[in-house]
Amino acid sequence: MSFESLGLRAELLRAVSEKGYSEPTPIQKQAIPPILEGLDLLGGAQTGTGKTAGFTLPMLQRLMATEKPVQGRRPVRALILTPTRELAAQVAESVVTYGRHLPLRSAVIFGGVSINPQKQKLIKGVDIVVATPGRLLDHVGQRSVDLSKVDILVLDEADRMLDMGFIHDIRKVLALLPKEKQTLFFSATFSDEIKKLANVLLKSPVLIEVARRNTASESVTQVVHPVDKGRKRELLSMLIGRGNWKQVLVFTRTKHGANKLTKQLITDGITAAAIHGNKSQGARTKALADFKAGEVRVLVATDIAARGLDIEQLPHVVNFELPNVAEDYVHRIGRTGRAGNEGEAMSLVCVDELKLLKDIERLIKRDIPKDIISGFTPDPSIKPEPIQNGRGNQKQGARKPAGRNNRNNQRPQSKARPGNQSRTGNRAR
Numbered sequence: 001m002s003f004e005s006l007g008l009r010a011e012l013l014r015a016v017s018e019k020g021y022s023e024p025t026p027i028q029k030q031a032i033p034p035i036l037e038g039l040d041l042l043g044g045a046q047t048g049t050g051k052t053a054g055f056t057l058p059m060l061q062r063l064m065a066t067e068k069p070v071q072g073r074r075p076v077r078a079l080i081l082t083p084t085r086e087l088a089a090q091v092a093e094s095v096v097t098y099g100r101h102l103p104l105r106s107a108v109i110f111g112g113v114s115i116n117p118q119k120q121k122l123i124k125g126v127d128i129v130v131a132t133p134g135r136l137l138d139h140v141g142q143r144s145v146d147l148s149k150v151d152i153l154v155l156d157e158a159d160r161m162l163d164m165g166f167i168h169d170i171r172k173v174l175a176l177l178p179k180e181k182q183t184l185f186f187s188a189t190f191s192d193e194i195k196k197l198a199n200v201l202l203k204s205p206v207l208i209e210v211a212r213r214n215t216a217s218e219s220v221t222q223v224v225h226p227v228d229k230g231r232k233r234e235l236l237s238m239l240i241g242r243g244n245w246k247q248v249l250v251f252t253r254t255k256h257g258a259n260k261l262t263k264q265l266i267t268d269g270i271t272a273a274a275i276h277g278n279k280s281q282g283a284r285t286k287a288l289a290d291f292k293a294g295e296v297r298v299l300v301a302t303d304i305a306a307r308g309l310d311i312e313q314l315p316h317v318v319n320f321e322l323p324n325v326a327e328d329y330v331h332r333i334g335r336t337g338r339a340g341n342e343g344e345a346m347s348l349v350c351v352d353e354l355k356l357l358k359d360i361e362r363l364i365k366r367d368i369p370k371d372i373i374s375g376f377t378p379d380p381s382i383k384p385e386p387i388q389n390g391r392g393n394q395k396q397g398a399r400k401p402a403g404r405n406n407r408n409n410q411r412p413q414s415k416a417r418p419g420n421q422s423r424t425g426n427r428a429r
Ligand code: AMP
Pocket: 020, 021, 022, 023, 024, 025, 028, 046, 047, 048, 049, 050, 051, 052, 053, 310, 311, 312, 338, 339
């Protein structure tokens, strides 16, 4: 099946072909026709499936088809909500890329950066807003955005938005939107809370489920390298050097751990940068840009910071430490082997983490092959110790290993809202 046969207009087909896509991905095949018809959609899909183009292309087409002549500021007609700044930036980039031959205007809105340039852009009038919820509400408060003419609402990574404590903000945003609109709702997981939200929002939605990468993707090779905790860094440096890896994403459990490992790798002569919630937006953007440009070989990330990062054709993902939440393993390895490319996900696992490894293997319903690297055989006399999460900061550390149902704990500032900057700065990590 081709993009042409999906009924997309010439300007969009041109943009798609300039991007180099020859064929729609499964989610695009399934999602584009019903969205073009104006139907609501409930999509079970995560980043890496091509879902962004899956909703952006038909959204752009509908905005063109329903454009009316307006006097004064053009109204916001499409709103895309995302949990993180990085995802907002990426989705906004896609909107620009796919809409490059159309006369539509868009703005991206997230916290942690100055509000004024965003305000100026909004005041000039845009058709599409891509936003994290907290900063969007700041703009609503300052009357720089009017959401009363929104025709299309997209909730991207709805599960992560709830995980991050955005439910109250989402409800506030929803209250500002017209009742009659098209809603596209994407989530990788479907807890009761997500189902409840979807039920409230969607009218007879078309259901689309794209298999999760852990079950579907045979293009990701997974392996566990058992190793002592104190020798992980040495093993990682050796693997990077031996394989001559040019681009590797490494996950740590904590922000402190990410900083420490980054420093050690640099000492080993390997270019590295850390990306996590304590870094300024500027530092995060630079680290990601340097990594994408190949100037930095290793990007060391925590789970929340890495969520949704779109780094094309990432060949290697390393779990320097296993995540406390088994589902995060699936999200982590979803960063590799994307859109048909081969990828390798390896986990350096010490004796303390064997329980976490079991949880992961239970979740993905398979054993991950174990491979002891010669010279790094674990010392059998070392006894397991409890895992310190070492965060010393309950804002990020409030996740229970057992699941994602402790959302209230994750809401950093449910009552006190001291100021716009700090509020959105903390939330839209
Ligand atoms: P997403 O799931 O939207 O984050 O997209 C994952 C990656 O797949 C991005 O790097 C896209 O540029 C890429 N992609 C999206 N659609 C296609 C397609 N039809 N063919 C090849 N790559 C695609």
